[in-house]
Amino acid sequence: MMRSLWAGVSGMQNHQTRMDVIGNNIANVNTTGFKKGRVDFQDMISQQLSGAAAPTTEVGGVNAKEVGLGVQTAAIHNIFTQGNLQSTGVGTDVAIQGNGFFCLKNGEKSFYTRNGAFGVDKDGTLVNPANGYRVQGWMAREMNGEMIIQTAASPEDLVIPVGSKDPARATQNVNFACNLNKNTPEIPEGANAAEVARGTWATEFKIYDSFGNEHNLAVAFTRVNGNPNRWRATVNVDPENADYTQTRVGLNTNNGTTNEFYVEFDNMGTLRRVTDSVDAESNPEGEILLQTSFAVAGANPDYDENGNEIPHRQTFNINLGTIGSMRNTVTQSASKSSTKAFAQDGYTLGYLDNFKIDSSGIITGVYSNGTNRRIGQIALASFTNQSGLEKAGDNTYVESNNSGAANIGESGVAGKGSLLAGALEMSNVDLTDQFTDMIVTQRGFQSNAATIRTSDTLLETVLSLKR
Secondary structure (H helix, E strand, O other): OHHHHHHHHHHHHHHHHHHHHHHHHHHOOOOOOOOOEEEEEEEOOEEEEEOOEOOOOOOOOEOOEEEEOOEEEEEEEEOOOOOOEEEOOOOOEEEEEOEOEEEEEEOOEEEEEOOOEOEEOOOOEEEOOOOOOEEEEEEOEEEOOEEEOOOOOOOEEOEOOOOOEEOOEOOOEEEEOOEEEOOOOOOOOOOOHHHHHHOEEEEEEEEEOOOOOEEEEEEEEEEOOOOOOEEEEEEEEOHHHHHHHOOEEEOOOOOOOEOEEEEEEOOOOOEEEEEEOOOOEOOOOOEEEEEEEEEOOOOOOEEOOOOOEEOOEEEEEEEEEEOOOOOOOOEEEOOOOEOOEEEEOOEOOEEEEEEEEOOOOEEEEEEOOOOEEEEEEEOEEEOOOHHHOEEEEOOEEEOOOOOOOOEEEOOOOOOEOEEEEOEEEOOOOOHHHHHHHHHHHHHHHHHHHHHHHHHHHHHHHHHOOOO
16 A cells, blocks of 8 residues: 555656646747757556466466556657747847757857847847857858858857948949940041931940049940941040040050950851950950059059159959850840940948848848948757757757767758748747646646545555454
8 A cells, every 4th residue: 555655646746747847838838949848757666576477388377466666757858849930020030940059159158049039239249138148150251352151160259240341442343235236327437426426325334443432434336437347435434534534445454555446246246356456356255354444533643664653543344245145245236225334343432231141041241332241150050869958048958968969050051950030930839738738737646646545545444453
């Protein structure tokens, strides 16, 4: 009878543990990124009243007689099923779709979480604003003019320099893709201004010097009299100030003596060749790059070989496209002259106004000058046994002896999920399941209490035998 008492006690104690876990699950039904717990039971050691006997020639085998001594908690599992995603519209909120954890740092101690409710502190560091833990990832670094993120390096604090400057950049390349109307009339000798206008297709585009000042790049294409497939192009930077800018164009660095060049097309209307003012010809294939230079007002002067001051000149390339191609190339067809220079790579000074996070965790800065720059990338961690992680409070986990070491890398690699900015992962607690488990747990607790009461009644009967 004493065995049944202690079995009932163990049942009540372990059902209370299960109720504690259920209560914690329900309490965290609205906790961002929370993962519910589950209790598994197993029986305790049994007392053997008699052992098993093997069959003999006379009788069959006899099973062992064992009395169980109660129940014990086998494990309390963390269930890492995906929680629903809730849109928040906040750019620093990030949810994980699939496996993985965000990496956080408090000093040198590492924490891992599914809660992506992040923010930026006064220093621009991306943090969990609830506890100040710093989000880990990789900062972009400039290499050969490009912002490169090296995800093979050790993770570091992510800093978003809101309000930082993006220095002005001088235009280095201008790409043309205009069509020149085959039916444009040729300009006769001694033509008046109206006839010249009818035979010319003029384009204009904004470019920038090293200070970030805007300049007007004007290129006028005119039909050459006597050659139906040849056009003369005249280039001027800031035409209203052409005497100062002294625009020069050439196929080679030192060949530009005037601001003119000639474009020839084949009978298909595709680019055939280009010649400059010193009759240098382009290569028979490949891209056509014309080196163009102009004097920059307000810049420190340069000096010639005699030590005399000369205006500082800026050089950029005019890319007319690829010989024989119709794609993103100057062409000649019997349709209206159209389009102009479609791209240039210069810009003025800008400030970081905003940033966005994509599905791979890359943080891109949006500057007031219209440029976008990679700032960094959020790191994700995965574990061989994520259920082996230990809870550390604040909705975080730490490594344990059975979780395995953190495998830190970028999202979408080695089983890690993707990221969704402007959303948060909700708790994966299902109230229907929890209330059902609560009922079962309650009945289990009551049943074990009834076992103790019944055993007590039996003991009372035994004690009354001597009366």
